């Protein structure tokens with residue numbers, strides 16, 4: 559199962575929030591999860607770390623992301639170092655070219671990214687969503703066979719969307735907790751979603767959901783999958 563799976567996100571921590579179980583599962587099955595993060599995430603809060611310059615926060619978040627990546631089993635993290643909070647100001651073709659370079663260089667076969675609403679509505683997330691769509695839908699990178707959106711369970715239930723795969727903790731919830739804890743500067747947003755990491759138990763971690771939106775030129779194929787690796791050539 560030596561498959562290359564590319565996670566395309568905007569900020570350090572996006573991967574841990576939405577995809578920890580999936581990434582760890584891919585790594586455990588012998589696959590190769592690779593992450594592209596577009597910005598250093600240095601325009602935001604610092605949690606309980608107190609005041610920091612943007613340079614200090616960028617350095618801190620890079621270390622945090624590497625710690626989380628080690629826990630999740632990500633083999634390589636690629637940093638674009640674009641402006642945090644400013645991705646929608648980046649020329650769409652430029653952003654798409656960065657994504658295409660990443661997918662081509664790592665011979666990515668399966669791509670995971672944000673859904674239409676960016677999951678949280680964050681403008682950087684939505685800019686990444688569009689850049690990935692542009693590259694994948696145009697078939698710009700021949701190695702890419704499938705695109706999934708990392709979606710929220712509420713959306714999946716409300717829309718009755720077909721072709722949604724859920725990946726549960728499978729006894730691995732402490733792994734996700736530890737990866738979240740690695741993103742120390744982001745502890746406030748982590749606590750808002752998951753609760754106090756010192757206190758949480760397995761019930762704080764629901765499944766992660768992935769909607770298959772494109773497979774070798776077909777948009778929204780209707781099928782039931784057991785794994786993102788189903789039906790690869």
Ligand SMILES: [Zn+2]
Nearest residue numbers: 568569572680
């Ligand atoms: Zn983000």
